[in-house]
Amino acid sequence: MLRYVVNDQDVAAVRFGISPLSELGLSLRAIREPSWFPLQLPWLARTEQARADLDHEALMALIDERSWTPDFLNPRPESPLTRLDDELAALAETPAEVFRRDLEGVHGFVPPVFAGSSRAALRRIVRALTELWDACFAPYWPRMRAVLEADVVYRGRQIAQGGLHAMLNGLSATIDYSDGVVAVRLRDPRDRLQRIDGNGLTLVPTMFTRRASAPVGTGLPMIMYPARGQGALWEAERVANPAAVAAILGETRASLLAALGDPASSTELGVRFGVTASAVNQHLRALRDAGLLVSTRYGHSVLYLRSELGTALLEGSRAA
Known part of the structure; x- marks a missing residue:
């Protein structure tokens, strides 16, 4: 169990980040044990x-059982x-003592x-x-990053609607936030207490x-958690839409509207x-111009979300 002790100042400093290097490292889990990541x-x-054609000897030495x-x-x-x-450049400059310590923290040697x-x-x-x-991430990173960015926007909405407590407790069943302590249930048998x-x-x-993960050592406070929306990443989706809305907007736009309950x-x-992305953008702009969607920029991406008017249109047609 890892427990992060937070005060009011720390609560205000909770933030999100996306790390391509972390995704690379954590992907070794799926490569090593595919059945764990359906x-x-x-x-x-x-x-x-x-x-x-990868250097499996080096890659598999970066992960244990x-x-x-x-x-x-x-x-x-x-x-x-x-x-x-930038992350790889920083990795290349890792001090020798940190390099050895981090490897020993995983393998014992x-x-x-x-x-x-x-x-x-x-x-x-x-x-x-x-x-x-280059071989396994670059072709798919725009899709992957879109899922990660959408998750961050969703968590921001949770904070706005239910507060930090609701957001933290919604990240994973293995995270519990109460009484100024963020408790993370890890597979690590050690019981650690760290003040932020x-x-x-x-x-x-x-x-x-x-499930939730955290650094093995006592570095800067960080929690990695499973992103939402992964199930739809690799397959084309057909969202059921009310016939009345489809008759007005067309099937594709009605399906997009129904799907955008999450950004x-x-x-x-x-x-x-x-x-195609160009076709989707055309539909999204039309729905946004009609007031049925709202958009927000996150990093290099524009994320879309159904507006109150769009939700009312869907719910009204379902009730009819």
């Missing part, structure tokens, strides 16, 4: 051939616009493949992760954890509905 089986199938990864693969993102290149010069080992790790990214003391708490959505980007919606 929602990502389509991704694993699509990338199977590409993964054959518990699916723990060293903390240097889980940097605390400083913004929602974190770039992989430094794996033989990383014995010797830490500089050489880090160069190999950066090269292996870059190859993993003004350092802020960063929440990081990911597609490669089934999503045009890229994500294009994947879910099996249509």
